[in-house]
Amino acid sequence: MGILTEIFTWWNGQTIGTRLYTSRNGQKVGEDDQGNQFYQTADGDRRWVIYNGVAEASRVSPDWHGWLHHTFDTPPSDKPLARKEWEKDHVPNMTGTEAAYRPPGSVFTPAQRPRVAGDYEAWKPE
Numbered sequence: 001m002g003i004l005t006e007i008f009t010w011w012n013g014q015t016i017g018t019r020l021y022t023s024r025n026g027q028k029v030g031e032d033d034q035g036n037q038f039y040q041t042a043d044g045d046r047r048w049v050i051y052n053g054v055a056e057a058s059r060v061s062p063d064w065h066g067w068l069h070h071t072f073d074t075p076p077s078d079k080p081l082a083r084k085e086w087e088k089d090h091v092p093n094m095t096g097t098e099a100a101y102r103p104p105g106s107v108f109t110p111a112q113r114p115r116v117a118g119d120y121e122a123w124k125p126e
Contacts, residue, residue, distance in 0.1 A: 012051075012053060012054055012055065013050065013051060013052070013053065013055070014050045014051075018048075018050065022039055022048075022050065025041050025042070025046075026039035026040070026041070026048075027039060027040055027041070027042060029047075029067075029075045029077060030064075030075050030076065030077025030078075031077070032060070032061055032064055032076075033061075034052055034053075034059055035052030035053075036049050036050065036051050036052050036059065036060065036064070037049065037050045037052070038050075038064060038067070038068070038075065038077075047067065047068050047070070048068070049064070049068060056092060056093070058092040058093035059092045061076075061090040062081075062090060063076040063080065063081040064076055066081075
């Protein structure tokens with residue numbers, strides 16, 4: 001089933017074309033904590049990621065994102081970015097999942113928006 005998935009889908013890992021290109025031209029540079037694998041060509045001109053699972057760009061951490069977009073020359077596997085004490089861990093986009101933020105008053109949550117007096121004035125045509 002794996003080869004059929006690579007031929008007919010692009011959203012869960014790599015396609016057959018990406019597999020062939022990577023095997024011929026790719027040099028593995030590193031892997032992140034989610035299992036995504038990062039490659040580049042021999043001259044370092046092209047860089048790409050092969051996702052471990054669903055191809056969702058927000059699953060790439062900021063340090064690898066900077067390397068992919070040529071902001072950093074050295075990959076994070078060789079020289080990790082310095083982290084500040086106030087920085088939070090990377091979290092992918094949770095929109096559309098059970099972990100998505102749902103504020104009070106949203107149609108997806110039973111919580112009600114608190115009523116506030118004076119925050120709305122209806123428009124009336126003259």
